[in-house]
Amino acid sequence: xxxxxxxxxxxxxxxxxxxxxxxxxxxxxxxxxxxxxxxxxxxxxxxxxxxxxxxxxxxxxxxxxxxxxxxxxxxxxxxxxxxxxxxxxxxxxxxxxxxxxxxxxxxxxxxxxxxxxxxxxxxxxxxxxxxxxxxxxxxxxxxxxxxxxxxxxxxxxxxxxxxxxxxxxxxxxxxxxxxxxxxxxxxx
Numbered sequence: 001x002x003x004x005x006x007x008x009x010x011x012x013x014x015x016x017x018x019x020x021x022x023x024x025x026x027x028x029x030x031x032x033x034x035x036x037x038x039x040x041x042x043x044x045x046x047x048x049x050x051x052x053x054x055x056x057x058x059x060x061x062x063x064x065x066x067x068x069x070x071x072x073x074x075x076x077x078x079x080x081x082x083x084x085x086x087x088x089x090x091x092x093x094x095x096x097x098x099x100x101x102x103x104x105x106x107x108x109x110x111x112x113x114x115x116x117x118x119x120x121x122x123x124x125x126x127x128x129x130x131x132x133x134x135x136x137x138x139x140x141x142x143x144x145x146x147x148x149x150x151x152x153x154x155x156x157x158x159x160x161x162x163x164x165x166x167x168x169x170x171x172x173x174x175x176x177x178x179x180x181x182x183x184x185x186x187x188x
Contacts, residue, residue, distance in 0.1 A: 028129075045110055049107055050104075057101055060099075064097045
């Protein structure tokens with residue numbers, strides 16, 4: 001059996017503990033950034049872009065209806081050159097309206113897909129956040145306590161060795177330590 005533990009570097013534990021604390025802070029910051037980015041993307045999709053394309057579709061629908069009314073008036077007045085320019089305006093505004101409605105449909109699909117694709121990943125991030133909040137602070141505390149315990153152990157070993165003039169290691173048998181005499185039945 002060994003005489004004691006061989007403590008080679010308490011500083012290595014302290015260094016690892018410091019690195020772990022830095023990692024913990026950086027990881028928390030990164031998770032906060034990702035969570036904020038997910039929240040911003042969700043807000044952008046569900047509110048900002050939806051509001052924009054709803055208003056844009058309404059505006060384009062009014063422009064298309066106005067162009068149709070102008071075409072109707074031109075048809076009643078029977079101005080051929082004016083009628084063709086009005087027909088072009090109706091076609092152009094109808095295309096713009098179709099584009100806005102297509103954007104609304106795409107946005108609706110993105111909203112549905114966003115939740116189904118992002119929520120499982122967000123849950124994983126939350127589990128990681130929980131681990132960082134619970135397990136890593138416990139690990140940091142454990143390392144601090146281990147360093148203190150090992151430091152106290154090495155101080156006790158150093159104080160005990162100094163009081164007895166050092167730790168004596170014996171490699172012989174008990175008979176050799178008693179002056180080299182052997183017991184009568186042979187070596188013990």
